[in-house]
Amino acid sequence: MMTHTVPNVTMHDGVTIPAVGFGTVKLNGNEGAGAIANAIRNGYRLLDSAYNYENEGTVGEAIRRTTVPREELRITSKLPGRYHSYDKAVVTIQESLYRAGLDYYDLYLIHWPNPIQDQYVEAWQALIDAQKWGLIRSIGVSNFLPEHLERLKKETGILPVINQVELHPFFNQEAQRKYHDENGIITESWSPLYQAGDIIHNETLQGIAGKYGRTVSQIILRWHVQIGAVPIPRSTSPQRQLENIGLFDFTLEDEDMQTINRLTRSDGRIFDGDPAVYEEF
Template identity: 55%
Template sequence: MLDRNGVNMSIPTITLRGGIELPAVGFGTYQLRAKSGATEIKNAINNGYRLIDTAYNYENEGTVGQAIKIANVSRDQLIISSKLPGRYHEYQAALDAIEESLYRADLDYFDLYLIHWPNPMKDHYVEAWQALLEAKKRGLIRAAGVSNFLPEHLDRLEEETGELPEVNQVEIHPLFSQAKQRQYDRDHEIVTEAWSPLGGAGKKLSQPIRDLPLIKQLAHKYHKDGGQIMLRWEYQLGVIPLPRAKSSNHQQANLDLFDFQLTAAEMDAITDLDQPDARVSGQDPRTHLEL
């Protein structure tokens, strides 16, 4: 179905426990900044993206806010998500940071707000989670979630606060499918989002994942590109991928996922590309310190 601007609006949605509907594909904004970034994000919105993902530490919440102003879509049709940095995990600092994020973006509320990393060595993530729950009560955010949290971190949130996140955004791509994490999230009614959904070259590979023989074979079979095959795989896993693309053509291509379906055998074959410790950046949530 097309809207009045000719944009494809047939993107499926996934409903969070609290009732908010997230589009099955979102738009990542990492490194999209200033005037050019605002134009690229505006184009993404006009091309059909309705879930826009940013973070305090991306230093572009103002850019996202400007893109919203110049896009041809009203604010209430968008899901805007941001993230709390590690240096503001203490309770009052977290609340202040959320308000600062809203000032930067010139928004009245975020639809979704996440703790960016657990930073377990600092051990303030439960306090940060309590602040997000308070921010939700105050109407600063509509839904609270986390990013890069492992099962042990999530278990502790539930044990100490009685409430689990609605979203967990983690690294997922064909070399790092995170089967156990996805299963945990599914069992606890947590929606999994995927950052870096198209991956990198991989530690043991000399070419991008999209150029692997299996991905190229499936792209040829379905008359798609390698990126579309990977994003479709993630969608069929029940994950919301958040690809970033600067060009309008790539933005549109990353939404063109819903007119074909990978077979169960093809899904398994892609998942079997898993490699040990194939994180793109090598950032392990058990030890990574994000400030």
């Protein structure tokens, strides 16, 4: 079976991650482990999980089903909102490792800032310490707004290497990405294909896909790569897994990039998940 080679990007702590990763939400149990193991065999090396996905064990099982050396993989998990207090966060990171059967995570993120609860700085301090103890190689966040990131910098002196945010052609996060670029933070895109069943019928994107002889999904994921974001698409289909990673033998022209940029909407979020007010426990 053909596999694709994915280039790496370097985070501000010097650690590299692939320019495209694999999302694992809703991939659970034996079927999930099979799909994730297939993704690894198909060339994916960055895997994205979370404590709240309840599949860290599935990810660990998938890793054990392949022959890829552990050091070639970049495994991510995320801290849920109910465990933001320092002591709970430390225990939860340990539990995440036990669930997956791993000695360390390559990336561990705070899943949401939960600003009303207002314990995310405490949670961040737990990640900083867990990194010192060797439990995590690189520390980051997910769904943090610039105001939350500024507070982490002000109160701990340490900025995340990565911020994983909702990002797709209908919500392109231009201002957020600009802040990341100015502060050396990698932008990672969750739901990079929006809701794939809907977006593949978009006529503008279909037109661009026809021009390049590619699928709509490939056009969208290539757009992510060219705006400097790291997309993490999810698919259980081996064929689509290969398609979603085959992005590095073509380039979108500037006019097509601008056309895709213009698809963004002020209300483009998939659900009402504004990090300024949304709380996830």
